[in-house]
Amino acid sequence: RGDRVAWETVADMMVDPDELVQVGAARALGRMAEPGDAEAIARLQQAQKTATREPLRLAARDAEARLRGYFGLPGAGAA
Numbered sequence: 001r002g003d004r005v006a007w008e009t010v011a012d013m014m015v016d017p018d019e020l021v022q023v024g025a026a027r028a029l030g031r032m033a034e035p036g037d038a039e040a041i042a043r044l045q046q047a048q049k050t051a052t053r054e055p056l057r058l059a060a061r062d063a064e065a066r067l068r069g070y071f072g073l074p075g076a077g078a079a
Helices: 004-015 019-032 038-050 054-068
Strands: none
Touching: 004 019, 004 038, 019 038, 019 054, 038 054
């Protein structure tokens, strides 16, 4: 966990034309980066802003929550 080169490589796949690849990349980023990693969080926030499809936006939101340490807490995902 926390291998910067690995999570950056995976993060680059969030712009893949295949929606399933995008969602998987966002979820993987949330598991690969160190908790609290500001750059990983910023990449996920950017993905949420630019996502053209809801599944990617939601996956990036959940991955951000995981990195911030509140994934799975009641009310944590409500925006």
